[in-house]
Amino acid sequence: MNANAPRKAQLFVTCLIETLRPEAGMSVVRVLERLGVQVEFPNAQTCCGQPAFNGGAWDDARAMGRYTLDVLSQSDAPIVVPSGSCGDMLVHHYPELFAGDPKYGPLAEQIAARTYEFSQFLVEVLGVTDLHARFAERVAYHPSCHLSRGLGITQPPRALLQNVQDAQVVELHGATECCGFGGLFAIKMGDISSAMLERKLDAIQAAQAQTVVGCDVSCLLHLGGGLHRRGTNVATKHLAEVLDTQTD
């Protein structure tokens, strides 16, 4: 544990976890609290606005951005985001969207400077890689694109997974290739998205993974939906859920 690790953090839980995978959010809370970090949850938070941004509806994206920046600036605690894509939005795209704005430009920069993706927060800010977790399954790690290429976070999730007792981490063929979710892309370019998905599902089944673990619930929704449609029993879990299995 780093000597000057923060004692408080704000959780930006993301709209997908809020509505579709709340257990991942609760796992984030418990994992952070066990590490001595008090979790604040600004109740007015909703959505970072990425779907509108990616779609080119930047006025809408800015409206959601201003709202989110106002919510997160009420506290000066660092912000933890259990999502690579929402994290990338806050860290890189908010400053871009508000460049030149006299109020939200500087605010976006300030917020970006203290926003961390969940695994990054554990490993780089708190200095922890072993949560004494236990998860006895064949586990495949899916390195989501905005996490690994957008934020450059490649090692922290793997370091955390390696220390999970009894977990057998298997490598997926073509692991770093995009799963095909891409936000609205999954709907607007549904045929291409599905073709990309099929490759990933084949790789997951070939690796005989029992659970696919990732840091982005968006990808897990897409992969999990496909795995279920194929009639498999392969589960999907956010990294926090796997780490929230403390042995001691």
Place this chain on the structure above:
Amino acid sequence: MSTVLPNVTFHERVDDALRNEILRTALDRATGRFQNLRRTALASLPDEGAVRDRARLIRAHTLSRLDAYLEQFAASVERAGGHVHFAADAAALNRMVVEIAQQHKVTSVVKGKSMISEETELNHALEAEGIRVVETDLGEYIIQLAGEHPSHIIVPAVHKTKEQIGKLLHEKIGAPLTDDPAQMAAAARAKLRGEFLNADMGISGVNFGVAETGTLCLVENEGNGRLTTTAPRVHVAVMGIERLVPTLDDLSVMLQVLARSATGQNLSVYTNLITGPRKADEDDGPDELHVILLDNGRSRILGTEVAEILYCIRCGACLNACPVYREIGGHAYGSVYPGPVGAVLTPALGGIAPWSDLPQASSLCGACREVCPVRIDIPRMLLVERDQAVRAGKMPWWLRFGLHVYTFTVTKPALFGIATWGARWGTRILGAPNKGWIKTLPPPLNAWTQSRDFPAFAAKSFRAQFQEYSAQKKAAQK
């Protein structure tokens, strides 16, 4: 820029491609191979990152002073004995080439691979004047015989299997029927030899123009570039205005990353440096050299948010890395420039209105940016063009409306609460027959459920659970 297949929509082309098993097998093999080769070749550099940083700097610097470097380049070419022409658009370039051909009573032309000539449809313009044009790059020769357009900027016939090519060569030039690449290449080579020696004019592209010396650098593997630019009595080189580097030293940096990124070769088999036509004391070379520089919309994007796409050195690495390109191939894009670079460049040059589909055909995964030798931020520019598309009215009305409603809802916590409550009930009802999994969503969301199930919203939202959890903790502390 005209569409390659104007009567077919983007989605129709995509569907055709996705159903084409031969195409997808060919693309899988080729892109996989090129990606591995590229990685190995770049790893042979002592500091790959530093070379790419420098390469980007050279391109950025050149573009920031393009007007000055174009003047210097033109003066240098002329000093070396060449003629320089500036073509504002595709029609102008075609007209200039035809005029030069007519002045020199040209009846047959050999061509090296040139994306510029594809962009302007130069071959059609020449053929309309009764001038015979023969492509000499093997891949271009193949697609010329097949009457098709290139589907990749480096390997234009990547969409064809060797079996298909063998049959084509047999039918069109009487080559013995085979699927052995060496035999096919030999047959084409024999046929093309005669063409080189009989042609009146050679047309080539240019990989880099060196402003300091007026040198044209032409990178190739087959030797057809060498023959095209030296055997005929007139050489016409066509290039985009952005394809300059300031000095020969700068050229050497670009050459360290070009072939490595394109095909995984440390250097291509032939690297031609052409400075002026044949000199008095030389035996080989054309009598005349004409260099035509094409604008066709490039100067208009300088200084804009998509200007960076002009850094491109046409290596094709982004095509090979793109998971979308791998599924649909080059023809689906409908443009002479496919893949990630094409998805940005085509609307930038041809306007966002006719090309608004291309920037949408990406999951923004960033693989292209990761492999670009000059570190072009393609995803950023795709997003910029998506913003342009919305402002040009190209977003479907229901999506525009839906996003406005979404924005309105999520910026008001009470409404957010009501909306998520409604969605929770809606999805739980839809998912009830299948243990909480929805098999069919209503349109337009049915695109999701074509290949995936969708889970019902959780019974208790995160904030509801967190509130209970916090309340329990508080109670326990008392």
